[in-house]
Amino acid sequence: MNNPGHHSSCDICQLSPFCMEDKNCALSTRCLPLPTDRQIKLKRGETLSWSSDKFEHLYAIQQGAMKTFQTNADGNEIIHGFYFAGEVLGYEAINTGYYPFSAAALCDTEVCEIPFAAMLELLESRPALQKHIINLLSHQLTSSQYLKTSAEQRLAAFLIDLSSRLHADKNNLEFSLPMTREDIGNYLRLTPETVSRICSRFTANQIIKSEYKKFRLIDLDKLRLIADE
Amino acid sequence: MNNPGHHSSCDICQLSPFCMEDKNCALSTRCLPLPTDRQIKLKRGETLSWSSDKFEHLYAIQQGAMKTFQTNADGNEIIHGFYFAGEVLGYEAINTGYYPFSAAALCDTEVCEIPFAAMLELLESRPALQKHIINLLSHQLTSSQYLKTSAEQRLAAFLIDLSSRLHADKNNLEFSLPMTREDIGNYLRLTPETVSRICSRFTANQIIKSEYKKFRLIDLDKLRLIADE
DNA sequence: CGCTGGATTGAGGCCGATCAACTTCAGTGG
DNA sequence: CCACTGAAGTTGATCGGCCTCAATCCAGCG
Numbered sequence: 479m480n481n482p483g484h485h486s487s488c489d490i491c492q493l494s495p496f497c498m499e500d501k502n503c504a505l506s507t508r509c510l511p512l513p514t515d516r517q518i519k520l521k522r523g524e525t526l527s528w529s530s531d532k533f534e535h536l537y538a539i540q541q542g543a544m545k546t547f548q549t550n551a552d553g554n555e556i557i558h559g560f561y562f563a564g565e566v567l568g569y570e571a572i573n574t575g576y577y578p579f580s581a582a583a584l585c586d587t588e589v590c591e592i593p594f595a596a597m598l599e600l601l602e603s604r605p606a607l608q609k610h611i612i613n614l615l616s617h618q619l620t621s622s623q624y625l626k627t628s629a630e631q632r633l634a635a636f637l638i639d640l641s642s643r644l645h646a647d648k649n650n651l652e653f654s655l656p657m658t659r660e661d662i663g664n665y666l667r668l669t670p671e672t673v674s675r676i677c678s679r680f681t682a683n684q685i686i687k688s689e690y691k692k693f694r695l696i697d698l699d700k701l702r703l704i705a706d707e
Numbered sequence: 708m709n710n711p712g713h714h715s716s717c718d719i720c721q722l723s724p725f726c727m728e729d730k731n732c733a734l735s736t737r738c739l740p741l742p743t744d745r746q747i748k749l750k751r752g753e754t755l756s757w758s759s760d761k762f763e764h765l766y767a768i769q770q771g772a773m774k775t776f777q778t779n780a781d782g783n784e785i786i787h788g789f790y791f792a793g794e795v796l797g798y799e800a801i802n803t804g805y806y807p808f809s810a811a812a813l814c815d816t817e818v819c820e821i822p823f824a825a826m827l828e829l830l831e832s833r834p835a836l837q838k839h840i841i842n843l844l845s846h847q848l849t850s851s852q853y854l855k856t857s858a859e860q861r862l863a864a865f866l867i868d869l870s871s872r873l874h875a876d877k878n879n880l881e882f883s884l885p886m887t888r889e890d891i892g893n894y895l896r897l898t899p900e901t902v903s904r905i906c907s908r909f910t911a912n913q914i915i916k917s918e919y920k921k922f923r924l925i926d927l928d929k930l931r932l933i934a935d936e
Numbered sequence: 937c938g939c940t941g942g943a944t945t946g947a948g949g950c951c952g953a954t955c956a957a958c959t960t961c962a963g964t965g966g
Numbered sequence: 967c968c969a970c971t972g973a974a975g976t977t978g979a980t981c982g983g984c985c986t987c988a989a990t991c992c993a994g995c996g
Contacts, residue, residue, distance in 0.1 A: 551936050572845035598838060605831045612827075615844035616801035627896050629952065659975065667856050672952055674976055690961075690975070707780050858984070888943065898985060903944055919943070919993075 490564035490645070493538050493592060495610050496600060517590055520544075520583035533571035535591045539563050542587025543656040547664070548579045557665040560584070560657060562643055566592075569618055584656040626705070632666045633676050634705035637686065641695055651695035719793035719874070722767050722821060724839050725829060746819055749773075749812035762800035764820045768792050771816025772885040776893070777808045786894040789813070789886065791872055795821075798847055813885040855934070861895045862905050863934035866915065870924055880924035 488494055517540075520526070526537065526544075537544075539561050546558045546567055558579055561567045571577045572594065601607050621639070626632045646653045655662075659670040659677075666673070677688040685701055687694040695701060717723055746769070749755070755766065755773075766773075768790050775787045775796055787808055790796045800806045801823065830836050850868070855861045875882045884891075888899040888906075895902070906917040914930055916923040924930060 569845055570848045573842045573849065578849060598834070598841075601837055602834045605827075608830055608837055609827060611841065612844065613802045615841065615848070616798055619799045619844070619847055620802065620807060658973090669953055670975075671954085671977085674974095675952090678976070887941095899943080900945085900986085901984060903942095904984095907944075 488540070491538050491540070491590075492564060492566050492614055493536075493590075496592075496597065496607060517588065520587045520589070522583055522585050522587075524583050526581040526589070528577055531576050533568070533575050533577055533594070535593055536566055536568040536597070537581070538566045538590040538592060540588040540590055542589075543584040544581050544587060544589070545584055545657065545661060545665075546579045546581045555664045557661060560640075560661075560665065565643070566614070568594075569615060584661070629666070629668050629672050630676055630679075630704055631707065632668065633662075633673065633680075634701050636662065636666060637693065637695060638698070638701060638705055646695075651698060653693055654691045655693060656691070717769070720767050720769070720819075721793060721795050721843055722765075722819075725821075725826065725836060746817065749816045749818070751812055751814050751816075753812050755810040755818070757806055760805050762797070762804050762806055762823070764822055765795055765797040765826070766810070767795045767819040767821060769817040769819055772813040773810050773816055773818070774813055774886065774890060774894075775808045775810045784893045786890060789869075789890075789894065794872070795843070797823075798844060813890070858895070858897050858901050859905055859908075859933055860936065861897065862891075862902065862909075863930050865891065865895060866922065866924060867927070867930060867934055875924075880927060882922055883920045884922060885920070 488497060491497070518526070518537075520542070528535075541563055543563070544561045544567065546561070548556050548558070550556060558570075559567070561581075567581060568577070570579075597611075601611065626635055640655065641651050641653060644653045659673045662668075663670045663673045677686070680686045680701075681688050683700075685695075685697045685704075687696055717726060720726070747755070747766075749771070757763075770792055772792070773790045773796065775790070777785050777787070779785060787799075788796070796810060797806070799808075826840075830840065855864055869884065870880050870882060873882045888902045891897075892899045892902045906915070909915045909930075910917050912929075914924075914926045914933075916925055
């Protein structure tokens, strides 16, 4: 219930090609411990304390889920993204050298700390890895595109996206979300009340079935229709 | 007036490191013509006709400006991004192998067609270029973040972003935008009327001075305040 | 000069925010 | 096991910002 990722091992990690080279992990602590590497355990609500503001590591979620966010002048939280098991956060910091936001665990979570310098070194001699990392970055560009207009569109697109990222069974699209209605709202630029109302509306219309953190997508076609219109 | 970019040469192109290696252009037609390479001239309104849906090239704007967009079921245009002289479009297609949207010229425009396969080849032996392209992709992730809530916030952030991307003089923040109010609205998820109204309001409040396509940022601090709040 | 597409401005309506009451859940300790 | 407590979720009533529809103005151009 507290762990939305069905897989806990490295086999769905986006960076596994980096680890599996030579049948041995070249980066993460899990396989080849290096002095500066860490495997970090976070309790629900704890934030990743970057060793400094300076960017040095990417973070791969092994188990659990995280959010990246900023708090603006009014004290409102703006969520930039949610990250689940196998996904990687920190790409945005590569260019500037500084993390543009904080990262907090949505439930008990384990992450691998990946030293980026070592990653770059590894790249130099491996064209396959060059292509892989470029593909990952390209993929990031297409995701997090919830620039839909209406609240229903945004929530529909959000649910469709999450169902696939949580590796939900295609024939039984049921999953549990680790974040609160407020988190969802802060991400989609909606209030928790609006999120809740739309969940209820979708449920009443037999499009989904939602109670608290449990979700089931019933009419995926209709949901897609709402998201794309 | 028709060309918002002050520079017409390659010296501000994001991909110039690729071209300047060996003091000779390794990719674009401008310096080293390859059979499949082209330099394309587009008139205002013309779209880039990808040779196929299949992704094969990145496109660097040499002169002018472009927009990437999709048209949804209702016939509404959703604009994903604006691109000016020196900037590169097409990164989103790398991962999937297909262009997820169309690209149209906002004014008379010249673009360099960059064969991506050749670019990857070039990468293999040049760590400096590997870092450069990864930095470019990382930078793309941080841009196009107009997920502000209010219309004023979005437009303020938009104007600040564009002033820097158009390389406007810091001491005289004046520039002319090639896109219509409708384009801006389609990008910021606002109607052209709302964009127009806010331009008028900002002008009345001595924050900017806008008439038609001409803009001047008068009180940049106040504009930043609006954008960040 | 008139024509045309874009920009501006006004009036009214709708969607989502705000404020508030109540319910349900999860964790704690008796 | 149950009672208590605070956080999260739901639902209702009202308010306000942006959209919609419409009229007018303006610039560019044949």
